[in-house]
Amino acid sequence: MFAPSLAVSSMWVMHKTSETSFCLSCHTMQAPYEEYQGSAHFMNQKGIRAECHDCHIPQSGMDYLITKIRASKDIYHEFVTGKIDTPEKFEEHRLAMAQTVWDQLKANDSATCRSCHQFDAMDLQKQSADAQKMHALGIKEKQTCIDCHKGVAHFPPEITIDSKAHDALMEHARQTPADAKEVYPVAPAPLGNLGTVYPATKLAVVGKSGDAREVEITGSQMQGAEQVIYLSAGQRLVLATLTEEGQKAVKVSSDWEKDPYGNAWRSVSLRAPLAEPALGKPDEIWNYAKTLDQAYCSGCHAPISSEHYTLNAWPSVAKGMGARTDISAEDLDILTRWFQYHAKDIATRE
Template sequence: MKLKKTTLAVIVASSIGIGWLTLGGTQVILDKTSSTEFCLSCHSMETPYKEYLGSVHFSNAKGIRAECSDCHIPQEPMEYLWTKIRATKDVYHEFVTGKIDTDEKYEQHRAAMAETVWEQMRGNDSATCRSCHDEDAMETYEQSEEAQKMHLYAAENDQTCIDCHKGVAHLPPEAKMDSTALDHLLDEAKTTPVDAKVVYPVQTIAMGDLGSINPATPLKNLKDEGGKRQVELSGYQMQGAEQVLYMGEGQRAIIATLTKDGESALKAGEFKADAYGNQWRPVSLVATIEAPVLDSQQPLWNYAEQLDNVFCSTCHAKIPANHFTVNAWPSIAKGMGDRTSISAEDLEILTKFFQYNAKDVVGH
């Protein structure tokens, strides 16, 4: 039985119409549910939205705004569809479980939610970031010296954007450090044997009227006098900055700061010029300290590793201490530390960890 041309035309037209309505309608729905307005229809999105309003992705000098979908929905077809399917869980928790319907609940789950997004972005090599940002288009000379170093490090170590840029639109999970960790370290220092050959301060400590000694500085233990230790400090002094003692010639890791009395008490060698024309000389100083000290740097480094995990690795991939030099680490550590709630005391310990394990100290 042959179909009439009109019947066939109606069937073809109907099929096209149904297909257009199905595919086109689906695309319209997918597009509408990707809008920022749709995201904000969920009450639980108010918290991240307020954070986004204060970010450079919402307002910046170039007038370019990234909407929710620009950062959270990849445009590659399969990734796009999979992301949309995964997003149904957000609707479920919004209207059924109320999992994050209060500020308290949101903060409770912030870390888990952030890790989920970060893992997705690591898996697709930060595809949404790269839809706007192209490394080949970066004018690196306009970046800060710190940014240039970090981008070079990322390229050399196959890192992706999200490894370092975790707090660009939303607040990262709050960094928390065990408040008793430093107390335990100080308690351990109190058990250091009186006859230990070499000792190391946990924090910046006083040496009477002579000045102060920085954390982790090796001190030759000469004798113990009723809880007071007589120690010998050895380091290098640079001409023009005589009040400061450094780890080594040309290595600007500060180990001690001297008073005028301290400068006068120094036993010093001869000044010699380094490759840059700076004059350095070896010096030593005998002083008395009362603060608790460790007989090994390792407990201090274990504490510094905790600081690194909490205050550094929360926001970007861990950078090994031996990647930068002694002289490069202070500015890098301070620049990153200023973005966190780390205390000045802990930042000094962390900086010393990086410097004592820097690539020009450990040899690789």
């Protein structure tokens, strides 16, 4: 009789400690609960509510037991170590706690999410255009729910970039040898009084102009927008913007030719002084961009390959996503350029 009674008691305890009311017995869970109350999992037009255990505890098997054992650490830190017993401490450890949950969901293929949501049960045609696109991508690349739906019921951790990373990038640029054959600006830089060149633009060093490098930029102009030098015909990656004087100094190397959309393009080059520091290779700019991607993009969803969109499509995609974060305009520009320079049509061309 003792063994069955113990088993029944254990199951009862397991059940009671999975209820939302039990979770809320720890005062540090009040903030996550308030976040959850503002989500579609708490209140929605269909009247279906997902409680704490629906999202955090697999329904059966070893995953259920392992999750219950792991959850005991929260009680330990709440009442014994005091590790998360204040709002400030909770925020300090929010990323680590979230990462633990993300890792678990990644390992079990988002088992708790899939107890309600299944790709094969989705009517994609009734979803928004963005949702259709991302779910189709998720199916194609065999992604799991948590890859894209971090922060679905709770505020995601704030992930920021240490300004020292950008400062280090500038310091490396200052150390570029004076005899470098080509350079890549780290930030928007004036080309004397001829215009402004933008990060990661390849500049051939052709001489010196006082204390500045004399550089040459090569690209394309579109008829009607001669104040801009683009990467090439039809590819709207802005290398530089020109003043009226800069437009007059441009050397034209081909006649106007129309693209399939009726826009006329011509090849051009421009020589100008560059006084600002610049790197001898773009690698460190791209490493910085990858750090930005991990902090501002991958914190919410799985990394999206730069080859997923074309060079011309990336700016609007990056701008839309960037608006949901606190990324600076300068960092968003660098990140966008990383995507553009490694885009689907660029990768194919190379």
